[in-house]
Amino acid sequence: MPQTTATALLRWISDDRISSVYQHYVIEDSERCIALWQPAGTVGRVAVGERGGPRGRNMVPGGWSGSYTEHEWTGDGVLRIHVPGQPWSTWRWLTADGWTEHAYVNLETPWTRTGLGFDTADWILDVIAEPDGSHSLKDEDELAWAAETGKFDAAKLAAVEDARRRAVAAVEAHAFPLAADWDAWGALPAEPLQLAAGWEIVAPQPSRSPSPTLD
Template sequence: MTERFTPGQVIVRRELLDNKPWITYPVRLVEDSDELLAVYLAQGTPMTFGSGPFSWGPHPWQAIADTWQSPGVLQLQRPGDLYAVWVFWSDDRSRHDWYVNFQRPFRRTTHGIDTLDLELDIWVPGDGSPYRWKDVDHFESRAEAGGFADGEADRVREAARELTLALDRGEAWWGPGLVPVAPRSRLEGPGAGTARGGRVGTTCRGGPELRQPRFPHRSKRSGRWRTGACPP
């Protein structure tokens, strides 16, 4: 395993399709522990799309923009899970929602992590209203066409079943009813750690705009809420 990343460090998140990068973008590390990898994708972050050809065609975001358009998103992923949980804030940061993005378990690299979006998603409103499935038809069409690895679609379905059962019981691992602090950090180009020439690794610097959010989560061992953040 590669060494752990440092809170505040900028790393590279890649989605690999056909063994080559489909989409690549920098994210800022919030926490890297045995239980959780949390990264922040800032609004305006540049995105690089692979030139292909790809078995699934161009990445769907390529037709929209080459930068992240929405407000910043916190991405929470546990080692081995077939999904990540993205925290979306409203434009005024007054509320948030959870977005379960099914993906291949992340794999560490020297400069970041590799994964691949697996089409299926679940939207979990932060106000406690019922969750909603997304892109089920896309997922099933991809599975029927043989677009996933052997047994992968069934593993995703099982992971989704287990997760929705937990949601129905009000036992989501990321903490039902928790309102995380909205991050203010931005990636501001190469000086703030944007990937360049294959090298990344800017750490936290002074000033509130580059300080990382404190995001509490429950420790499996202690059962207590704890936080991950840049050192003061």
């Protein structure tokens, strides 16, 4: 696919506020999938407040201070693929030696299109997919903490479990995009991105355009 200049915000929403947000290049936006590329050096924002959990990185209920801090995405760039309607996105990192062999299946609410890009809500639990179709789970202890503190109620926990079962089945079946040729998404831009104006507005008006904002 040709290199693109289209960009979109991807925002993770928690308790009606932004948990984290980064600007991405839009590599594909079709009925098949939404592919967003985040190069190293991209500067986003993360919520500031009281955190807890097994590794001290989860915002405690009611712990947000009302402010955000800058956060630079370091290391390798990441391509995030979301199939519309699925409760997860699939991530792979592009290293100096090529794409990582494993994929990171991030359980989350199906992406919602906004006038600035896409919103989702992270469900903490992740599935690490190996090339042979095997898998392992990540952050089960943080999900248990979310249940114990009331951050996730019974309905949300049931949704996470359903997403886990579906995601594991997709991994075992080598479903798209796991077995796709990730090189087919073309030469990916290396220039880091800055956040678009209005990133902090939680509920922007839906876009009338089929694609997010253009730079």
